[in-house]
Amino acid sequence: MSLSDTDKKILQRLQSNIPLTHRPFLDLAEELDLDEDLVIERVKAMVDGKYVRRLAPIINTQAVGNSATLAAMQVPDKKIDEVAEVINGYSGVSHNYLRKGRNKELPLNIWFTMSAPSQEKLEENIKEIETRTGFDVRMLPTTKKFKIGVKFKIYRKG
Amino acid sequence: MTEDLDIKLIKYTQEGLPLTKTPYKDIADGVGMTEEEVIGRLKALLENGKIRRLAASIAHRKIGINSNAMTVWKVSQDKVEECGKIMAAFEEVTHCYERPTFPGWEYNVFTMIHGYTDEECENVISSIKEKTGLDDYVMLYSEKEFKKVGVRI
Numbered sequence: 101m102s103l104s105d106t107d108k109k110i111l112q113r114l115q116s117n118i119p120l121t122h123r124p125f126l127d128l129a130e131e132l133d134l135d136e137d138l139v140i141e142r143v144k145a146m147v148d149g150k151y152v153r154r155l156a157p158i159i160n161t162q163a164v165g166n167s168a169t170l171a172a173m174q175v176p177d178k179k180i181d182e183v184a185e186v187i188n189g190y191s192g193v194s195h196n197y198l199r200k201g202r203n204k205e206l207p208l209n210i211w212f213t214m215s216a217p218s219q220e221k222l223e224e225n226i227k228e229i230e231t232r233t234g235f236d237v238r239m240l241p242t243t244k245k246f247k248i249g250v251k252f253k254i255y256r257k258g
Numbered sequence: 259m260t261e262d263l264d265i266k267l268i269k270y271t272q273e274g275l276p277l278t279k280t281p282y283k284d285i286a287d288g289v290g291m292t293e294e295e296v297i298g299r300l301k302a303l304l305e306n307g308k309i310r311r312l313a314a315s316i317a318h319r320k321i322g323i324n325s326n327a328m329t330v331w332k333v334s335q336d337k338v339e340e341c342g343k344i345m346a347a348f349e350e351v352t353h354c355y356e357r358p359t360f361p362g363w364e365y366n367v368f369t370m371i372h373g374y375t376d377e378e379c380e381n382v383i384s385s386i387k388e389k390t391g392l393d394d395y396v397m398l399y400s401e402k403e404f405k406k407v408g409v410r411i
Contacts, residue, residue: 114314120297153315154274163308184404196405199398244356247346
């Protein structure tokens with residue numbers, strides 16, 4: 101399946117708030133000059149086709165009382181997969197990447213984000229990762245937010 | 259504090275709204291509330307910022323946004339505010355944060371840049387350099403994705 105212009109139009113709109121009304125897809129359809137059944141059908145197809153992960157509330161973890169941090173580690177190449185697996189085992193880990201500096205070499209190579217129900221629990225998990233892997237974890241929590249709002253520009257051409 | 263019923267509602271909806279004509283009615287039936295209550299609570303959670311958005315999470319790689327450069331910048335303390343605002347204004351910059359430094363780590367401003375190609379990300383970086391006058395930065399491209407899931411409670 102590839103996305104049609106109609107799909108892209110729907111997808112672009114769905115990255116902003118979905119109406120909180122009795123018939124939200126009808127309201128969206130009217131806004132986009134489309135038919136309600138078609139909008140629902142195309143959203144289902146895009147979820148099935150894995151273009152859309154889900155339509156859901158995007159939670160502000162801190163506001164609901166959770167603590168979160170970005171964390172980084174310096175791990176030798178041959179240990180990377182093993183360490184990544186330990187990190188992935190924590191349910192509060194939402195992102196975990198191997199990253200390399202392109203214009204400059206940096207020692208930190210595994211980067212992950214973790215949230216936990218409290219700061220204590222977060223720090224406990226991080227310590228546990230250090231113990232289990234034998235490598236230090238650097239916590240880089242946000243001190244100031246300038247922007248958070250993953251909204252992508254969906255190209256309508258091609 | 260977040261009320262138990264709000265937590266219950268968030269937990270129920272975080273895997274995805276039902277794709278039906280009346281999703282909030284269906285959620286209401288599932289959690290044992292009225293449709294009005296579901297809509298009212300979700301509105302309140304959006305207003306008080308506990309929910310950032312009620313929207314689609316898209317698989318950006320799948321739609322062709324293949325390049326993701328986490329770029330870290332060394333910015334002097336008196337310029338953080340100004341530079342942060344300039345960076346955040348770019349559409350391709352999806353996240354922009356200040357973070358702590360420590361011995362051996364001097365990069366205090368982080369921008370997540372998404373583009374269809376690496377070249378597109380690098381054009382954004384060039385514009386940021388030009389507009390801020392910053393020149394100490396590192397582009398950290400993702401080489402491998404070990405995990406990427408939405409944040410759940």
